[in-house]
Amino acid sequence: MSAISRNGVTIDDTFAEAFGMSALGLIITADSAKWANICATVMTGFGTSVIGAGAECGIDRQLSPDETPDGRPGVRVLMFGFSPDALKPQLLNRVGQCVLTSPGSACFNGLDSPTTMPLAAGPRFFGDGWQTAKKLGKQRFWRVPVMDGEFIIEDKCGVTTEAVGGGNLLVLGRDRAGLLEVTEAAVAAIAKVDDVITPFPGGIVRSGSKVGSKYKGAIASTNDAFCPTLKGAVTSELDADTIAVLEIVIDGVTSASVADAMRAGLKTIIETGAAKGVTRVSAGNYGGNLGQHHYHLKDLLP
Structure with missing residues (x-):
């Protein structure tokens, strides 16, 4: 996967896949x-x-x-x-x-x-x-x-019925405390954007998920490709020095408000992340097959 480097932080050339709500x-x-x-x-x-x-x-x-x-x-x-x-x-x-x-x-x-x-x-x-x-x-x-x-x-x-749920940013880092501090700052920047919320505790979720599970009846399960403890057991998306990943999930009244919120969060991460051990920003998607709204990180860069 190609990527873009900004201020010492790598931005994956990928997209967040969100849903109509x-x-x-x-x-x-x-x-x-x-x-x-x-x-x-x-x-x-x-x-x-x-x-x-x-x-x-x-x-x-x-x-x-x-x-x-x-x-x-x-x-x-x-x-x-x-x-x-x-x-x-x-x-x-x-x-x-x-x-x-x-x-x-x-x-x-x-x-x-x-x-x-x-x-x-x-x-x-x-x-x-x-x-x-x-x-x-x-x-x-x-x-x-x-x-x-x-x-x-x-x-x-x-x-x-024109709202959007599930815009997201995945923030990767080599220092847990610094990663949390930067992600908190990104949530604070997003909070200044009208018509959006970050619904998880403090605006941050550590239990990012994928569709489906090996267990019958479970519709979602841990996003193993982004779990640091599973690097040797699964096809990992993580670099060798990544020790933790935090996700910001964004819901907005309009698609434009979600884009504005992701842009604000990404800007904060790029400006402050490298000094606190943040190494990469990625996004969660399902190959573009489920959600109607695709937010490409490269299009949201400041």
């Missing part, structure tokens, strides 16, 4: 930024991979009071799934269990789209008949009585 956005507000973030963090928890978590979820960005519907501090969260129908139970459970229950919270649509899905269809019934509806312009909101006052929730939220 559905996505929705929510704006969560509270009396303080602290509580908006607590609510959003809990609501997006266990939102790493649709393989086992049901939805891929994360915080997109912080919102100032002048950016939210009720003039309070807020957070925009994104949820990704294979289809709008797959997102419905995730939305119901996460909003009902994590947003309705959080002190001072309110929940609003966070994605402009001509296609909508119910947002308040479950939580409003918690009002046990005491809930009331109010229409402001074209939007309907529900007021649900709770013990600290009222829970305000918008009736519907926008959903898109």
